[in-house]
Amino acid sequence: MSALSPISRAACIGGGVIGGGWIARFLLAGIDVKVFDPHPDAQRIVAEVLANAERAYGLLTGAPLPPRGTLTFCASLSEAVADAQWVQESVPERLDLKRRVLAEIDVGAPPEALLGSSTSGLKPTDLQEGLAHPGRLFVAHPYNPVYLLPLVEIVGGAQTVPATIAQAKAVLDAIGMKGVVIAREIEAFVGDRLLEALWREALWLIKDDICDVETLDDVIRYSFGLRWAQMGLFQTYRIAGGEAGMRHFLAQFGPCLQWPWTKLTDVVDLDDALVEKIGAQSDAQAGGLKIRELERIRDENLVGIVQALKAGRGGEGWGAGKLLKDFEQKLMAQAGGAAAPGIASPLVLLETRVSPAWIDYNGHMTEHRYLQVFGDASDALLRRIGVDLAYVEAGHSYYTVETHLRHLDEAKLGEALVVTTQVLASDEKRLHLFHRLFAGSERREIATGEHMLLHVDAKAGRAAPAAAHVLAKVNAIADAHAAMARPDAAGRAIGQKVSAAA
Known part of the structure; x- marks a missing residue:
């Protein structure tokens, strides 16, 4: 379990645009997913959506994700749902079809x-008709792409029990989504009612x-879309009302209604x-870009917006960025609580894969990603010795003050990466x-990184001794590693010749 x-x-019934997004969201949260979709291209479509999702996550966050869940395609619906804890139905929007599928x-x-x-709009009470266990059914209406956009409208029907809503919200919150509970069921809920009004006028x-x-x-996209992305509708109009706020805005613009x-x-x-007019104009607007290309462009833009929001309000985060920041803290805490490895050999604290987002114009892992991977390994070590989020929030941390990287070989898309870490020396501040860094199944060495970290009192803005409990863990590792051979590349300067023994 993640x-x-x-x-x-989890089980996902339907693997189209929305179903595929659910599959990716669950898998990347460490949840095993069984899928049933009779479409002949279902496996290909899901694989393409998952590839885009992994690429987007590589751009979105450097926090250590849990091990990816196992994906299984099933020959029947009953096989897919037999041991599921959450079943997500994403079949076409027809009441008769959904009722048949939900009954099965x-x-x-x-x-x-x-x-x-x-x-997207059917009332859960209508979907509950004829079910033996109607209390566990609810609407979980997401937004495309499900793996990036965090909102899910949770809507209960007449027979939905409160515990179902609470459990659903807890699961969504845990996997980085924003479950919002709609107080009363209504066709199209909240989001699609707003979109329908705009769509009709358009x-x-x-x-x-x-x-x-x-x-x-x-x-x-050049005006109110940017405002909505981070403040929604009512807060945007509150600002439009000036110092007098929303009441002034309503008094000034209310008559326009x-x-x-x-x-x-x-x-x-x-x-x-x-239909042909809109279709032709849409084709021209796309400029020949295929749907997967458009999806990747969309994902990159969404990531940029969310990353900007994460840095908002002085680093506290805002809106979807605050949600990402909180989710990353959970991921860091989970990584810090993982089983501690032995210390008699170089530590293996980071295992990952070369993401599509890491590939440069040469088709290999781009230069700065090597530094990112080594930085992630340093962070993993810091969590190992007790420099966790609570420690950092208390005003202390280690800062990297010097780095030397060697690029020895190339890493290719999808290759497994493993970082080993050796503590060469330590004292109360350093x-x-x-x-x-090793790549591929043969574990060929593709890079080394030597780093000097300095313990600091962030509030005072100066170097300071680490806490006693941190030093105890550092010293234990340093003492164990002192018996190891010093790497030949340690202490090398740029351009220095490598010895024959190396």
Whole structure:
């Protein structure tokens, strides 16, 4: 079981855009996932979504993720759900189809398993009809891409028990998502009702030739879309009200609601001509980019926005960035609580793979990622000796003050990476480390990194002795490593010749 999540086994019924996103989100949280989807290309589609998700996570966070869950494709729905703790239904948006699928899940899944539906607008009460265990069914409506966008609307039906909602929220919170509980069920819930209003008006603007689809998208992404990404609607308008706030905004702009600015009460006729018009404009807007290319561009942009939000409010984080920051702290705490390795040999504290996000124009792992991997190994050692989040928040840490890297070989996409760490020396303020990076199944050495770390009192802004409990752990490792051979590359200067023995 993932130390983060209250569950270790999930089943996903449907592996399309949304189902594939759920699969990736669960797997990357360390949860085993069984999948049933009769589509002949289901495995290919899921593999492509998962590859994009892993690439996005490589950009999003350097925190140590739990070991990836096991992905299993099943020949039948009953096989997929037989031992699941959470079943996520993501089949097409037809009430009759969803009822049939949910009824089959209800029979095959353990009675205590949570049962979430990805429906975009159907009421959970309607989905519960005929189920033997209706109390465990709820709507878990996510947003695409599920592996990056954290929001899930949790909506209970007339027969959903409160414990189901609480358990669902706990699981989502544990895997880095934001489960928001909608107080009353209503068709399309909250998010899609807002999107429907905007979508309806947008279709009229295209039909009436006010603008084309690219112009309309530009209006959103260069203006209020940026505001919404970090502050939503009401807080944005609060600021628009100036010092007098929301009340002034409502007094000033409220009368506009009576003006004939929109056609929200009218429904545009999506006839063949309008469909072709929108389709042709959308094709032109895409500029030949394929769907997976567009997804990767979208993911990179979302990562950049979330990373900026993580640095917001003086580093405390804001909105989705604050959620990521909190999730990373959980990941760090989990890594710090892992079973301690022996210290009689170089420590193996970091194992990872070359992410698609790490590949440069030459097709190999780009230069700065070597430093990132060594930095992650140093962080793993610090957690090992007690320099955890609580220690850092108390105002003390180790800062890297000198680094020497050697690039010995190339790392290729997807290759397994292992870092070994040897403590060369230590005292009450200094920590001298030597990392070696190995790649591939043959464990060829591709880089070394020598680092000098200095213990600091961050509040005082100066070097200071480490705490006694930290020094005790450092000294134990340093004493064990003192008997090891000193690496030939230790202490080398740039350009220095390597000895024949090396």
